[in-house]
Amino acid sequence: MSKKETGIEQVDMQSDELSSIDESVFKIRYWNTTYTFDRISQLYKKRKFVIPDLQRAYVWTQDMASRLIDSILLGIPLPNFFIYKNEDDTNDIIDGLQRIITISTFINEENLPDKKVVFKLSNNNSVSSKWRGKSFDELTSEEQDRLRDGEANIVFFEQRFPSTRKNDIKKHVFERINTGGVKLTSQEIRNALYPGDLMEKIKELSARWSKLERRFTEKDYKKYKIDELILRIITVDSIVSNNYEGLVRNNAGKIIRSPISTSIILKNQLDCFMEKYQSGYKDIDIFDKALTTYYSDEYQNFLGRNKNNINAVYAETVFILLMSAIRSGERINFTEKSYDKIKNLDSDKKLPFTRRTTNISNLRMRIEIFKEILSGD
Secondary structure: OEOOOOOEEOOOOOOOOOOOOOOOOOEEEEEEEEEEHHHHHHHHHOOOEEOOOOHHHOOOOHHHHHHHHHHHHOOOOOOOEEEEEOOOOOEEEEEOHHHHHHHHHHHOOOEOOOOOOEOOOOOOOOOOOOOOOOOHHHOOHHHHHHHHHOEEEEEEEEEEEOOOOHHHHHHHHHHHHOOOOOOOOHHHHHHHHOOOHHHHHHHHHHHHHHHHOOOOEHHHHHOOHHHHHHHHHHHHHHHHHOOOEEEEEOOOOOEEEEEOOOEOOHHHHHHHHHHHOOOOOOOHHHHHHHHHHHHHOOOOOOOOOOOOOEEHHHHHHHHHHHHHHHHHOOOOOOOHHHHHHHHOOOHHHHHHHHOOOOEHHHHHHHHHHHHHHHOOO
């Protein structure tokens, strides 16, 4: 993977579509309590809190983690922790995972994720000079007690109605309070809400694709940008394969297919797809085969508008065609000649790739344009 910051050309999923707002009314019971940081640390260590699948998403630097501990030692109050109480008495951490990992790691003398040494506070001006560069064991007993006995406010909540849509309220709360620190991506939030076989397979394919494609960067992988691109491809492929029917939630809360008349509301489709196929999606194996097919060709420059980056719209179109060809036994030709044809498309034919990219008519046009070029000699 490249060392540059990002290899995936940024595509704003809401730039040419209206976002959908769920106006359902929820009945929620919530209550406040206080836990000591020592108790929070032990609950995390003993796995009494249910941790969403966000371990790869620990994105705090050592300085950020150190400033959190520094704040606690200075007596500065922290923002609330939000915990969802499940019916089986387990607890989902909705907000505060970064802080909980940091606190537990420091008190328990452990390594921060992806680090090889015990967590010590940064030895620079970001931390008070009294405990700069120290581990928990190197603090004075008074400082250790101050950290252990410090208290944080915990907001517990549970959903009373509707009983069939537990993930919805978790998602709403998770998204709306996720505004501080390093903001989580949409895909990190999906992984937290819909862990399962689909998520694991996407992660596996993401790791594989990141090794095959030189234009992907470390940030693309760690921030789940590759995962989201895979999810986008298989979601839009399923829409095309199902005669341009997308996923919607009916009045009973069940996700069903329904014709898309004008445009794909992409974020909603990705969310629904992750939820509906949480336990597995059989056609993801076809995407796996498409990866093998694409990277077995000598010419591999069709995933972007140039040879230096990946464009989600181009990648989506190429892999939808590849997956369709695998199903039908057809052949797609990735040659320098066909690349030049795509690069030199006239302005009218370029429009479906750059304007209103989630519009169904433009999606159809993109597929036809690429199919005509890539199916030729």
